[in-house]
Amino acid sequence: MPKGIPLTDEEQIRRRYEIFWASVKLFLKSGFQETSMREIAHAANIGKSTLYDYFQAKDEILVWGVEDEIMDLTVEAQKIVELSLPAIERLRKVMKTYLEFLAASKELYLKISFEVQRLDLESQKRIQVRRHTYQDLIRQLIDEGVKEGSFRKVDSLLVARLLLIAIMPTVFTSRPTGAP
Amino acid sequence: MPKGIPLTDEEQIRRRYEIFWASVKLFLKSGFQETSMREIAHAANIGKSTLYDYFQAKDEILVWGVEDEIMDLTVEAQKIVELSLPAIERLRKVMKTYLEFLAASKELYLKISFEVQRLDLESQKRIQVRRHTYQDLIRQLIDEGVKEGSFRKVDSLLVARLLLIAIMPTVFTSRPTGAP
Amino acid sequence: MPKGIPLTDEEQIRRRYEIFWASVKLFLKSGFQETSMREIAHAANIGKSTLYDYFQAKDEILVWGVEDEIMDLTVEAQKIVELSLPAIERLRKVMKTYLEFLAASKELYLKISFEVQRLDLESQKRIQVRRHTYQDLIRQLIDEGVKEGSFRKVDSLLVARLLLIAIMPTVFTSRPTGAP
Amino acid sequence: MPKGIPLTDEEQIRRRYEIFWASVKLFLKSGFQETSMREIAHAANIGKSTLYDYFQAKDEILVWGVEDEIMDLTVEAQKIVELSLPAIERLRKVMKTYLEFLAASKELYLKISFEVQRLDLESQKRIQVRRHTYQDLIRQLIDEGVKEGSFRKVDSLLVARLLLIAIMPTVFTSRPTGAP
DNA sequence: AATGAATGAGTCTTCATTCAT
DNA sequence: GATGAATGAAGACTCATTCAT
Numbered sequence: 001m002p003k004g005i006p007l008t009d010e011e012q013i014r015r016r017y018e019i020f021w022a023s024v025k026l027f028l029k030s031g032f033q034e035t036s037m038r039e040i041a042h043a044a045n046i047g048k049s050t051l052y053d054y055f056q057a058k059d060e061i062l063v064w065g066v067e068d069e070i071m072d073l074t075v076e077a078q079k080i081v082e083l084s085l086p087a088i089e090r091l092r093k094v095m096k097t098y099l100e101f102l103a104a105s106k107e108l109y110l111k112i113s114f115e116v117q118r119l120d121l122e123s124q125k126r127i128q129v130r131r132h133t134y135q136d137l138i139r140q141l142i143d144e145g146v147k148e149g150s151f152r153k154v155d156s157l158l159v160a161r162l163l164l165i166a167i168m169p170t171v172f173t174s175r176p177t178g179a180p
Numbered sequence: 181m182p183k184g185i186p187l188t189d190e191e192q193i194r195r196r197y198e199i200f201w202a203s204v205k206l207f208l209k210s211g212f213q214e215t216s217m218r219e220i221a222h223a224a225n226i227g228k229s230t231l232y233d234y235f236q237a238k239d240e241i242l243v244w245g246v247e248d249e250i251m252d253l254t255v256e257a258q259k260i261v262e263l264s265l266p267a268i269e270r271l272r273k274v275m276k277t278y279l280e281f282l283a284a285s286k287e288l289y290l291k292i293s294f295e296v297q298r299l300d301l302e303s304q305k306r307i308q309v310r311r312h313t314y315q316d317l318i319r320q321l322i323d324e325g326v327k328e329g330s331f332r333k334v335d336s337l338l339v340a341r342l343l344l345i346a347i348m349p350t351v352f353t354s355r356p357t358g359a360p
Numbered sequence: 361m362p363k364g365i366p367l368t369d370e371e372q373i374r375r376r377y378e379i380f381w382a383s384v385k386l387f388l389k390s391g392f393q394e395t396s397m398r399e400i401a402h403a404a405n406i407g408k409s410t411l412y413d414y415f416q417a418k419d420e421i422l423v424w425g426v427e428d429e430i431m432d433l434t435v436e437a438q439k440i441v442e443l444s445l446p447a448i449e450r451l452r453k454v455m456k457t458y459l460e461f462l463a464a465s466k467e468l469y470l471k472i473s474f475e476v477q478r479l480d481l482e483s484q485k486r487i488q489v490r491r492h493t494y495q496d497l498i499r500q501l502i503d504e505g506v507k508e509g510s511f512r513k514v515d516s517l518l519v520a521r522l523l524l525i526a527i528m529p530t531v532f533t534s535r536p537t538g539a540p
Numbered sequence: 541m542p543k544g545i546p547l548t549d550e551e552q553i554r555r556r557y558e559i560f561w562a563s564v565k566l567f568l569k570s571g572f573q574e575t576s577m578r579e580i581a582h583a584a585n586i587g588k589s590t591l592y593d594y595f596q597a598k599d600e601i602l603v604w605g606v607e608d609e610i611m612d613l614t615v616e617a618q619k620i621v622e623l624s625l626p627a628i629e630r631l632r633k634v635m636k637t638y639l640e641f642l643a644a645s646k647e648l649y650l651k652i653s654f655e656v657q658r659l660d661l662e663s664q665k666r667i668q669v670r671r672h673t674y675q676d677l678i679r680q681l682i683d684e685g686v687k688e689g690s691f692r693k694v695d696s697l698l699v700a701r702l703l704l705i706a707i708m709p710t711v712f713t714s715r716p717t718g719a720p
Numbered sequence: 721a722a723t724g725a726a727t728g729a730g731t732c733t734t735c736a737t738t739c740a741t
Numbered sequence: 742g743a744t745g746a747a748t749g750a751a752g753a754c755t756c757a758t759t760c761a762t
Contacts, residue, residue: 589745593743
């Protein structure tokens with residue numbers, strides 16, 4: 001709430017998170033479209049128009065948040081990829097992180113995914129790009145694994161995609177355990 | 181479009197179905213909130229305000245349709261319950277019907293479930309009541325089964341609920357087979 | 361104010377005129393941008409959203425009205441062009457009509473011209489097209505006049521444009537008389 | 541951008557001019573209402589709220605600038621009035637100055653005049669007062685001329701007003717020459 | 721019975737202005 | 742003296758719903 005001092009980038013982002021999480025809470029309760037900017041502002045304890053200092057539009061709140069989550073996952077995955085371990089081991093670690101993320105989100109993840117489908121195509125594309133970046137890491141690991149000989153020769157793109165999707169029922173159905 | 185000729189009840193209901201299914205198609209494509217009454221009217225080939233002769237409000241379209249689907253299931257289940265077969269056999273039959281219903285709907289069912297969560301609480305309660313009626317039939321079967329000695333003693337309410345939910349992954353994950 | 365009966369095209373247009381002239385009154389007083397749809401609706405004695413049954417957007421009110429005025433002029437000019445008189449005579453008649461129009465509008469015309477410059481380019485282009493149609497009539501007359509030998513050989517496009525513009529000071533400065 | 545050093549009055553005014561001219565450029569391009577304070581601040585290379593140290597409100601920018609221009613004219617006219625020359629000679633000089641001013645502004649003057657009409661009545665009145673002061677100088681000259689016998693007896697107010705307006709077409713229509 | 725014209729409430733968004741630093 | 746963060750009021754536009762015919 002300081003007034004004339006430019007926000008540091010860090011502060012900016014911290015506030016964005018606050019707004020995002022306040023929004024998500026509402027989105028989950030009533031849906032994206034059904035939540036008004038007035039409600040979000042109220043929940044975030046700021047004025048209606050101040051929202052627009054942090055997000056250019058309503059859509060942006062959702063897009064930014066989702067992009068950010070995927071990027072977080074990607075960063076963590078990247079760290080694991082760079083470890084000097086056999087590919088299969090690293091893949092296992094990455095999938096475990098992914099699984100933990102899903103397990104922590106669960107319902108949230110599922111619902112938000114639905115909301116994302118309502119965004120305009122451009123926004124969806126932006127999210128897809130992030131998702132692909134993540135997928136490419138997995139793919140890279142699979143390719144390395146194949147080279148190392150620990151995996152059969154496979155279409156790494158397809159397998160990567162399958163891996164990410166196939167794991168979901170594990171989470172949404174029951175007690176999460178973890179094995180690729 | 182005939183004017184002045186009173187609709188038979190049957191005709192009334194037939195039109196309601198037409199409107200409902202036209203709506204569902206749109207809801208699936210763009211979401212409940214995002215679909216306007218004008219679009220529904222257009223898709224159903226009737227005037228905007230004629231909609232209100234068949235449904236008191238927009239919400240009502242969704243609620244009525246979902247209620248109706250559950251009631252259909254319930255009627256069929258009721259018929260099975262009344263057969264003179266061992267409880268376990270009847271339960272098996274009921275679950276098979278339920279499964280077939282899910283398999284036929286699949287994505288539709290999942291998406292519509294999401295849309296339902298956007299309705300106001302009163303509407304959701306009305307749907308829940310129908311769901312409970314259905315659940316109670318299952319429960320009744322379980323209780324009978326326990327009496328007959330073919331089931332262990334269990335909390336029939338809990339088991340009924342579990343049965344309905346547990347079956348979903350079967351449908352949504354892969355090739356549907358059927359066994360309770 | 362009938363409710364369920366589709367408006368005849370004629371009725372539609374009559375209402376559009378009503379709205380347009382109510383709007384113009386306000387536009388002249390306070391400017392286009394400064395006049396709100398609420399004010400227009402109030403002045404036209406209809407509900408805010410009813411406006412949108414007659415004009416798709418605020419801009420449309422201005423564009424439609426201006427286009428319509430030019431088209432009126434064009435129709436009248438067309439009638440004159442088709443008379444069997446020497447070109448010079450017909451040109452004189454057309455210019456007289458134009459002059460009378462300007463004289464009747466005067467301030468209105470000037471101010472509205474300014475407002476038009478604030479519209480988006482697409483709207484401006486639409487108006488320009490109408491203006492060109494009118495200009496082409498004049499041009500045609502000049503060409504005919506040249507053929508008849510009553511005019512010197514000239515660049516008819518240029519002369520047509522000049523004719524339309526040059527006449528303005530006559531109107532805006534003082535007592536209107538009329539001679540090409 | 542220096543902080544803490546009190547601005548001299550002169551400096552203050554210099555900055556006001558800078559802001560005014562930066563604004564005018566924008567007003568001409570997109571109109572007064574359509575130009576935001578953020579844009580003005582940006583164009584003037586200062587912070588949004590610093591504007592308010594120089595002008596109490598957005599309107600004030602336009603009003604001050606226009607008032608100032610008229611006052612400049614008035615000051616120059618006043619100087620001429622005080623010369624010891626026959627009234628008719630002095631009037632000629634004043635009108636020449638006025639004409640030069642118009643010729644230099646031209647489109648700018650016309651457009652800005654339109655923008656002024658959008659201001660609230662109070663602001664318009666303030667401008668009118670300045671205009672009257674200027675007009676009164678002309679009037680005074682005419683009265684003196686009448687006394688000197690070089691003019692017919694006339695309603696000096698009316699003539700003064702006519703003089704100021706009549707001269708415009710001269711400027712806006714074509715090659716400026718100068719003769720009352 | 722069927723319709724589309726009419727509407728007010730509400731949506732996202734912008735902007736002049738204030739204020740704490 | 743200078744700033745940008747914060748905001749409420751207002752704007753164009755949409756939509757579920759009503760109502761006269």
